[in-house]
Amino acid sequence: MCLAIPMKLIEADGPFGKVEIEGVKRKVSLQLLPDAEVGDYVLVHAGFAIERINEEEAKKTLQLLTELALAQEAEEQ
Amino acid sequence: MKFVEEFRDKELAAGLVRRIEEALGDRRVSLMEVCGTHTMSIQRYGLKSLLPKNLRLLSGPGCPVCVTPNEQVDLAIAYAMTEGVILATFGDMAKVPGSSTTLLKAKAAGGRMQIVYSTMDAVKLAESNPDKKIVFFGIGFEPTAPTVAASILEAERKGISNYFVVSAAKVVPPPMEALLQGEVQIDGFICPGHVSVVIGSGAYRKIAEVHRVPCVVAGFEPTDVLQAIEMLVRQVRDGRSEVENQYTRVVHEEGNVAARGIMDRVFEPRDAKWRGIGVIPGSGLGIRPGYARFNAEVQLPVVPEKTVENERCICGLVLKGVKEPTDCALFGKECAPENPVGACMVSGEGACAAYYKYR
Numbered sequence A: 001m002c003l004a005i006p007m008k009l010i011e012a013d014g015p016f017g018k019v020e021i022e023g024v025k026r027k028v029s030l031q032l033l034p035d036a037e038v039g040d041y042v043l044v045h046a047g048f049a050i051e052r053i054n055e056e057e058a059k060k061t062l063q064l065l066t067e068l069a070l071a072q073e074a075e076e077q
Numbered sequence B: 001m002k003f004v005e006e007f008r009d010k011e012l013a014a015g016l017v018r019r020i021e022e023a024l025g026d027r028r029v030s031l032m033e034v035c036g037t038h039t040m041s042i043q044r045y046g047l048k049s050l051l052p053k054n055l056r057l058l059s060g061p062g063c064p065v066c067v068t069p070n071e072q073v074d075l076a077i078a079y080a081m082t083e084g085v086i087l088a089t090f091g092d093m094a095k096v097p098g099s100s101t102t103l104l105k106a107k108a109a110g111g112r113m114q115i116v117y118s119t120m121d122a123v124k125l126a127e128s129n130p131d132k133k134i135v136f137f138g139i140g141f142e143p144t145a146p147t148v149a150a151s152i153l154e155a156e157r158k159g160i161s162n163y164f165v166v167s168a169a170k171v172v173p174p175p176m177e178a179l180l181q182g183e184v185q186i187d188g189f190i191c192p193g194h195v196s197v198v199i200g201s202g203a204y205r206k207i208a209e210v211h212r213v214p215c216v217v218a219g220f221e222p223t224d225v226l227q228a229i230e231m232l233v234r235q236v237r238d239g240r241s242e243v244e245n246q247y248t249r250v251v252h253e254e255g256n257v258a259a260r261g262i263m264d265r266v267f268e269p270r271d272a273k274w275r276g277i278g279v280i281p282g283s284g285l286g287i288r289p290g291y292a293r294f295n296a297e298v299q300l301p302v303v304p305e306k307t308v309e310n311e312r313c314i315c316g317l318v319l320k321g322v323k324e325p326t327d328c329a330l331f332g333k334e335c336a337p338e339n340p341v342g343a344c345m346v347s348g349e350g351a352c353a354a355y356y357k358y359r
Helices: A055-076 B010-024 B036-044 B070-080 B103-108 B119-128 B145-158 B173-180 B193-199 B201-209 B222-238 B257-266 B289-294 B315-319 B351-357
Strands: A005-013 A016-021 A024-029 A041-045 A048-052 B029-033 B055-059 B085-089 B113-115 B133-140 B163-169 B188-192 B215-218 B243-245 B267-274 B278-287
Touching: A005 A024, A024 A041, A024 A048, A041 B193, A048 B145, A048 B193, A055 B010, A055 B222, B010 B222, B029 B036, B029 B222, B036 B055, B036 B188, B036 B193, B036 B222, B036 B351, B055 B222, B070 B085, B070 B103, B070 B133, B070 B163, B085 B119, B103 B113, B119 B133, B119 B145, B119 B163, B133 B145, B145 B163, B145 B257, B145 B289, B163 B278, B163 B289, B173 B201, B173 B278, B188 B193, B188 B201, B188 B222, B193 B201, B193 B215, B193 B257, B201 B215, B201 B243, B215 B222, B257 B267, B278 B289, B315 B351
Parallel strands: B029 B055, B029 B188, B085 B113, B085 B133, B133 B163, B188 B215, B215 B243
Antiparallel strands: A005 A016, A005 A041, A016 A024, A041 A048, B267 B278
16 A cells, blocks of 8 residues: 555646656655656656655665676685 | 666576675574565565575565554554544555455445545545545555645645545564564565655664664666665675665655655654554654644544454564464465465565465
8 A cells, every 4th residue: 555656747737747658657645745847757656646766866775786786796716 | 768677687696696695695684674664576577596505585564465463454444434534555455355244345334445546536536526525545655645745735635525545554674673672583674765755864874883784775676676785795694784775767865855755745754553563752753733623543443343362363463573474274275365364465576475475
């Protein structure tokens, strides 16, 4: 039930907006994320956008994991 | 970036597994994944088979449908059977067994039940059925509770007088603390990512600092879960107990302030009963007196049937991490997703259902 899906906000009109993923579009409530802007990736839970996804942070996590994996390989060689 | 596939990379996962093995050594460590969506992810990607045998992952009380006690399921059924009422709820609730029946069976027997995807759909149902009373059965944890609160504010804004809510919403940190007083050894918590979106990673500070149990907020893709496990095992190895955040792409220390504001405006803390655990002080959310005109229990009191528990179902013990689903004599035999005996087999994120689907 606490499932939330990353979707792109493609329209915003006051408390409601439209999100899209892989061509599927859905209406979404923006009451819990009033500062969301068109173009943002947001987490959608039960028809509500609950948070904006920070792309920089996502990249940092992946970068860290890549570095850890490489360091591990080097250690093992 | 789609924020999904990138976090399912096999090489990155393999690197994390090696780091977990290294940090763990021959220690025996038990970690609890509090959230049912984590349980589902762990089963779906077979993460347990990748991890060392001396690392145990315990499923916790993190499936809202599963922890809803029989008396509340019976209450929802009583509303569905009340003349002039349509009971609206999320799909997961429909097949949950109450004392003698389910909402779905009650509907077949002439009750009125409507599954909605969003609380806003329940408000619309009230608008389009002015001659009926719509009772929304509002289960859920912190990601869902603000959406229930928002529906009450929306009904107020639109002047809708036939929309009512049974608040069965719960908050997650109190049962985490309660479990630490119990019989199961928990060396660290994999904290629920989407609950934390709302309440913030700071909400677990008491557990880490007072109870001295490490906490890591985690996302739901395989490398998210593995990275959180790696961070927890390192805390255990180093003798630290801190709150760390693996899911930095969406979780902040302070959470979603706007969502919490809406939740706090409509709800106030109240004691709530959890299946298997019992009553936990301050773990539920009740509707504030200022919004009593939307409170179904105040405006439309009903008397549900007498509560009966199925004594052979061990769902309560599974929710505490005391037993695994496969320890249950009914698992996969009398009890399966098509014909669930207990709540943990109903919801996709119930531990029994997740174990069954990916066995």
